[in-house]
Amino acid sequence: MSEPILSTHRLTNWFGKVCTAEDLDLAFRPGELTSIIGPNGAGKSTLINLLTGHLPVQSGRIVFRGVEVTRLPIHARVRLGICRSFQVVNVFPQLSALDNVLIPALAAAGRTRRFLAPVSRERAARAEAEAVLASVGLSERRDTRAAALSHGDRHLLEVGVALAARPALLFLDEPTAGMNPVERARLLESVRGLAREGRTTFVVVEHDMDVVFSLSARVVVLNRGEVLCDGTPDVVRNDRKVREVYLGDEVIDLMPVAEGARP
Amino acid sequence: MQSLVHVVLAGLSSGMFIWLVASGLTLIFGVLGVLNFAHGSFYMLGAYVCFSVARLLGPHFWLAVLVGPLVVAAIGYAMEHRFLRRVYQLALPYQLLLTFAFVLIFDNLVKLIWGAGSISPPPGFSGSILVLGRKFPLYSLFIIAVGPLVALGLWTLLDLTWVGRTVRAAASDREMASALGVRVPALFSRVFAFGAWLGALGGALAVPYVGLLTPGMGESIIIEAFMVAVIGGLGSLKGAFLAALVIGILSAFGTRYFPAFDMALAFVLMAAVLLWRPRGLFGAAA
Amino acid sequence: MTRALRLAAPLLVLAALCAVPLAGERFLTYLAIRVMILGVFASGYNLLLGQTGLLSFGHGAFYAAGAYGLGLFSLHVSAHPLLGLAVAVAAAALLALFVGFLCVRSSEVYFSMLTLAFGMLAFAVIWNAREVTGGDDGLVGVVRGKLSLLGLALPLGKESQLYYFVLALFALAVWVAHRIRSSPFGLVLAGMRENAVRAAFAGVPVRRYRLAVFVVSAAFAGLAGGLEVLLEGSARPFMSHWTHSAEPILVSLLGGLGSLAGPLAGSLLFVALREIVQRFTEHWMLAFGVILLLIIGLAREGVVGTLEQLLARRGAPEA
Numbered sequence: 001m002s003e004p005i006l007s008t009h010r011l012t013n014w015f016g017k018v019c020t021a022e023d024l025d026l027a028f029r030p031g032e033l034t035s036i037i038g039p040n041g042a043g044k045s046t047l048i049n050l051l052t053g054h055l056p057v058q059s060g061r062i063v064f065r066g067v068e069v070t071r072l073p074i075h076a077r078v079r080l081g082i083c084r085s086f087q088v089v090n091v092f093p094q095l096s097a098l099d100n101v102l103i104p105a106l107a108a109a110g111r112t113r114r115f116l117a118p119v120s121r122e123r124a125a126r127a128e129a130e131a132v133l134a135s136v137g138l139s140e141r142r143d144t145r146a147a148a149l150s151h152g153d154r155h156l157l158e159v160g161v162a163l164a165a166r167p168a169l170l171f172l173d174e175p176t177a178g179m180n181p182v183e184r185a186r187l188l189e190s191v192r193g194l195a196r197e198g199r200t201t202f203v204v205v206e207h208d209m210d211v212v213f214s215l216s217a218r219v220v221v222l223n224r225g226e227v228l229c230d231g232t233p234d235v236v237r238n239d240r241k242v243r244e245v246y247l248g249d250e251v252i253d254l255m256p257v258a259e260g261a262r263p
Numbered sequence: 264m265q266s267l268v269h270v271v272l273a274g275l276s277s278g279m280f281i282w283l284v285a286s287g288l289t290l291i292f293g294v295l296g297v298l299n300f301a302h303g304s305f306y307m308l309g310a311y312v313c314f315s316v317a318r319l320l321g322p323h324f325w326l327a328v329l330v331g332p333l334v335v336a337a338i339g340y341a342m343e344h345r346f347l348r349r350v351y352q353l354a355l356p357y358q359l360l361l362t363f364a365f366v367l368i369f370d371n372l373v374k375l376i377w378g379a380g381s382i383s384p385p386p387g388f389s390g391s392i393l394v395l396g397r398k399f400p401l402y403s404l405f406i407i408a409v410g411p412l413v414a415l416g417l418w419t420l421l422d423l424t425w426v427g428r429t430v431r432a433a434a435s436d437r438e439m440a441s442a443l444g445v446r447v448p449a450l451f452s453r454v455f456a457f458g459a460w461l462g463a464l465g466g467a468l469a470v471p472y473v474g475l476l477t478p479g480m481g482e483s484i485i486i487e488a489f490m491v492a493v494i495g496g497l498g499s500l501k502g503a504f505l506a507a508l509v510i511g512i513l514s515a516f517g518t519r520y521f522p523a524f525d526m527a528l529a530f531v532l533m534a535a536v537l538l539w540r541p542r543g544l545f546g547a548a549a
Numbered sequence: 550m551t552r553a554l555r556l557a558a559p560l561l562v563l564a565a566l567c568a569v570p571l572a573g574e575r576f577l578t579y580l581a582i583r584v585m586i587l588g589v590f591a592s593g594y595n596l597l598l599g600q601t602g603l604l605s606f607g608h609g610a611f612y613a614a615g616a617y618g619l620g621l622f623s624l625h626v627s628a629h630p631l632l633g634l635a636v637a638v639a640a641a642a643l644l645a646l647f648v649g650f651l652c653v654r655s656s657e658v659y660f661s662m663l664t665l666a667f668g669m670l671a672f673a674v675i676w677n678a679r680e681v682t683g684g685d686d687g688l689v690g691v692v693r694g695k696l697s698l699l700g701l702a703l704p705l706g707k708e709s710q711l712y713y714f715v716l717a718l719f720a721l722a723v724w725v726a727h728r729i730r731s732s733p734f735g736l737v738l739a740g741m742r743e744n745a746v747r748a749a750f751a752g753v754p755v756r757r758y759r760l761a762v763f764v765v766s767a768a769f770a771g772l773a774g775g776l777e778v779l780l781e782g783s784a785r786p787f788m789s790h791w792t793h794s795a796e797p798i799l800v801s802l803l804g805g806l807g808s809l810a811g812p813l814a815g816s817l818l819f820v821a822l823r824e825i826v827q828r829f830t831e832h833w834m835l836a837f838g839v840i841l842l843l844i845i846g847l848a849r850e851g852v853v854g855t856l857e858q859l860l861a862r863r864g865a866p867e868a
Contacts, residue, residue, distance in 0.1 A: 078752035092743035107752035115734035367838030
């Protein structure tokens with residue numbers, strides 16, 4: 001097995017008296033597309049927050065490409081190659097779509113310190129930003145302010161901003177929420193394409209089971225801060241514990257039900 | 264030893280004035296989410312109005328202390344109702360600047376009405392008591408008692424009464440409280456007026472203590488009140504009370520022993536506290 | 550606005566500014582210098598407020614650092630104006646490095662309060678350190694030395710002579726502010742204003758950049774403070790008072806936070822309004838409070854911002 005791109009060691013987080021991450025030992029392999037699923041409150045967002053630096057680690061370690069990143073601030077982790085998108089659209093509202101993706105592109109190219117030359121001269125970064133916009137289908141909206149974009153377009157921009165940082169490891173937090181089927185298909189195609197290129201390792205948090213099972217090579221099921229099951233989509237689909245936990249959740253309708261599984 | 268005790272007592276009494284202003288400031292910030300620059304002006308208005316009322320209604324100081332702050336509370340109510348309400352949804356700079364505009368207006372109105380010079384109210388409270396062999400003004404002791412009384416009153420009001428519970432609900436979740444039937448805008452106006460009343464009470468009570476009314480008295484107390492509110496944690500009354508005590512005593516020591524740098528001590532304390540606890544001692548987490 | 554207009558406008562303004570002393574009115578020249586000094590202060594300040602979204606209430610301290618820096622240098626070392634200004638800028642920037650380091654760790658209200666407290670602390674220190682700063686009498690007797698440049702010794706004694714010196718520095722300062730605003734760094738600052746968390750997730754070291762723009766804006770303030778001392782011959786503690794710190798805020802708001810021209814237009818309006826109102830009443834600040842209320846209530850985008858909005862609406866009626 002190749003070296004994991006990111007691994008956690010006994011990662012633990014408590015929110016008051018609630019344990020949102022319990023002794024997590026996870027590893028993500030480079031180039032692999034992993035989905036993380038689980039009921040609400042399972043700790044999916046907490047996990048992303050911990051891994052990307054949004055939440056300080058209370059106990060445990062995180063190692064990225066052999067480097068200890070447990071205490072690194074957010075921007076340092078991004079510079080190393082760990083990035084994320086947000087479940088609730090979190091972009092730069094008054095800036096144009098192009099400027100929104102240009103900022104991470106400039107940062108990735110190390111050009112943010114330039115303060116006397118016009119940004120219009122940054123050809124490489126601009127080309128990169130245009131490419132990202134094209135990949136999420138927002139090229140025509142490049143000059144529209146983010147706040148003026150339609151709901152679905154804003155979600156596409158949200159993922160675009162994360163992509164523009166050229167991360168080696170990208171966490172997408174429910175990226176297709178709020179998208180219509182056309183936008184969803186477009187986004188998934190982009191993600192699949194990028195995953196195939198092999199430069200970016202994707203970890204996707206999702207509720208939509210179609211997305212999960214069609215997209216991922218590996219599915220991790222979280223519940224109450226613990227890993228309930230970790231394997232290929234087929235393994236997860238037939239795991240009894242997983243079915244128990246999802247009982248009563250609408251997700252159950254999309255999974256093949258074994259005899260006698262329903263009360 | 265004697266001077267030490269006297270300095271501490273002096274610090275406690277001056278700290279109580281800061282507490283009165285800071286309590287109103289903290290209440291307003293905690294409930295409305297607005298940092299009211301004009302709170303020092305309420306303090307100043309409280310003093311000036313009290314002085315004028317006392318002159319009008321005969322030399323009954325206690326009557327003036329009762330009426331004066333009520334007048335200022337009415338002014339505060341109007342200010343929130345007519346102006347402040349419009350900027351809640353705007354970004355922070357606009358809110359601060361609106362209250363700052365009122366500082367300019369109030370401070371200069373005072374200069375216009377009462378003159379730009381200082382006024383010396385007639386001395387009324389000359390009683391003193393012996394503390395460790397040296398005389399200490401009775402009025403100051405009275406002030407030292409008023410502070411905790413107000414703190415107790417606020418705590419009772421907010422924690423034990425139905426009104427208080429409504430206020431706390433609206434503070435933590437405006438929309439939810441509104442959905443539950445609380446008329447939030449009216450509540451906000453009342454809380455603001457009450458906060459103004461507290462500040463004005465401080466000013467009214469300060470008249471015999473300070474012995475001098477100047478149009479600049481709002482400015483000096485607001486900085487101290489801000490520092491106290493920040494150190495205690497914006498929105499925490501408990502924090503503000505504690506911080507006021509500490510700042511009051513620190514300032515007293517500063518005035519007595521390092522007269523050039525008494526403000527520096529308070530600032531250093533604030534910087535140190537914020538470095539250790541970025542939200543103040545008892546401030547809410549991010 | 551068409552591209553041609555955009556390029557021509559600054560040149561026209563520059564030409565107009567060059568023509569002011571030719572009118573021969575000493576008081577007008579004096580006022581114009583004051584407008585330019587305030588313009589330098591506000592342009593730099595707007596990099597912090599309008600561009601990055603940080604509201605500092607203590608920038609008067611850096612203005613004062615520049616003023617007293619130049620004043621003390623001039624009185625004790627050399628009256629060369631450029632050297633003095635270099636000292637002014639350096640003093641302000643150094644002070645801002647120290648203060649900013651403590652302040653940028655906090656956000657929003659806490660940041661504003663810390664800067665406010667620091668500004669008043671500086672005020673108290675200047676007031677109390679009589680032997681060095683002259684206390685509330687201020688630092689007086691600062692002369693305008695000759696400008697020794699490239700072998701020439703240009704006198705600055707007359708208002709009109711000082712005017713062109715200030716104009717040159719004003720143009721330079723505004724040009725620098727413009728370049729910063731349109732640079733990658735400037736775009737990143739705007740991102741930090743719009744969404745600091747996302748900026749961090751885009752790989753931007755937010756705290757470090759905040760400190761950088763804080764120091765740069767302080768440098769502008771220091772330059773302005775130094776220029777005022779060259780003009781007036783004295784430095785006063787009031788420069789560090791919070792009501793003076795409020796001036797660039799008011800000016801930027803008056804003109805419009807979102808543009809380079811905003812603070813400049815605001816400076817012109819502010820000085821003009823003050824002169825007019827002071828003819829009628831000594832309670833200029835009262836009038837200003839009312840004006841501020843009106844702006845916040847009715848024309849939040851400021852003069853330039855509102856104009857831009859009107860022009861945009863006219864240009865694209867189908868939008």
